[in-house]
Amino acid sequence: MYKKVERQAMYVWVYSMKWKKKLQRYGTIYYSSPKMKYVMLYVNSNRASEVRKELINKKYVKRVTMAHRKELDDHYVLKEKKTDELGD
Structure with missing residues (x-):
């Protein structure tokens, strides 16, 4: 049976987007912005603090x-929307 795993989203700002592929080993990449140079990464909640320390x-x-x-x-x-009886 499927067991729900709690996940935590984190935003990782990088100097260059060529490092995006390296971030895949820490979690699931959900979104990346080449213009702003950040990656939205989902990791398991119980490992979130460890991953954050490693990435820093x-x-x-x-x-x-x-x-x-x-x-x-x-x-x-x-x-609830209140209607004014005198108006409309």
Whole structure:
């Protein structure tokens, strides 16, 4: 049976996009921006801090930031639209 694995997104800024292929060994590349020179990488949540430390020490990496999607509240509530009886 399928077991859900929690994943964490991280943004890795690099000096050159030629290093994109090296980043594949750390996780799944979801998106890359050649113009801004960053790669969006998904890694397992339990290894996220280890991978971040490893990437920071690489010469071709400018900086690494973690995505804040898990911190957002994913329960949305629609507000009822109030109608003005005097107007429309």
